[in-house]
Amino acid sequence: MAEPTTVPVALSTASVYPESTATAFEIAARLGYDGVEVMVWTDPVSQDIDALRRLSDYHGIPVLAVHAPCLLITQRVWSTDPWTKLRRARAAAEKLGASTVVVHPPFRWQRQYARDFVAGVWRMADETDVRFAVENMYPWRYRDREMLAYAPAWDVSQDDYRHFTIDLSHTSTARTDALEMIGRMGDRLGHVHLADGRGSAKDEHLVPGRGDQPCAELLEHLTVSGFTGHVVIEVNTRRAMSGAEREADLAEALAFTRKHLAAAVRLPRR
Secondary structure, eight states: OOOOOOOOEEEEGGGGTTSOHHHHHHHHHHHTOSEEEEEOSSSGGGGOHHHHHHHHHHHTOOEEEEEOOOSGGGTTTTOSOHHHHHHHHHHHHHHHTOOEEEEOOOBTTOHHHHHTHHHHHHHHHHTOSSEEEEEOOOOEEETTEEEOOBSSOSSGGGSOOSEEEEEHHHHHHHTOOHHHHHHHHGGGEEEEEEOBOOSOSSOOOBOTTSSSSOHHHHHHHHHHHTOOSEEEEOOOOTTOSSHHHHHHHHHHHHHHHHHHHHHHHHSOOO
């Protein structure tokens, strides 16, 4: 068994939406997170490396990861060309000292990008020390219909990537076994988006412990498996009625995560 490790816990800037990227740094510092993952989206600050560096320096909160702009609402952020987006995400990570770029698999209608995606991500990973961690997604569902929106596959563990991100809200939406997926990823699991879900067709991103995903089991596994990446809290706080309620949710998520990361350290050695 690998020696237990101390795993950094970061806050995704997406977790404070509709508040700003700057607010995420402030909350992360106040609550005692180890860093942030910057979701690059329509907030101009999230796209500005110099502004992000100033926020990091001011709050004493490192940028541990950069999430490339892969969402439908970010199709024009940092170019309409998906490879340009990844190159800019890599440059941002290198300049900010982040170790990981998170990227989604292509949409199926991005045919040329999808055809070269696996090989292209390998080429980019060979050019840098930054990890390109490809994230699991899910089928899109409406009533009794299902659409496979991602290519080569929403279950990225079916393909050959150097590093993976697992998102437990996405495993919930996909109605797949998260622990089995982690087993397929093996030591290529490089990054975790921690959230919860109840199997809804909507991507819920609940606070860990409020759904039915194996969040605690995953965290305990990371501690004893020699995991060298980050755990990122990526939850939905849009329904929070106040800033205090939002912070309470993010504090609860941090406490849950650290509790279960530490639980494995306290287990008796065999």
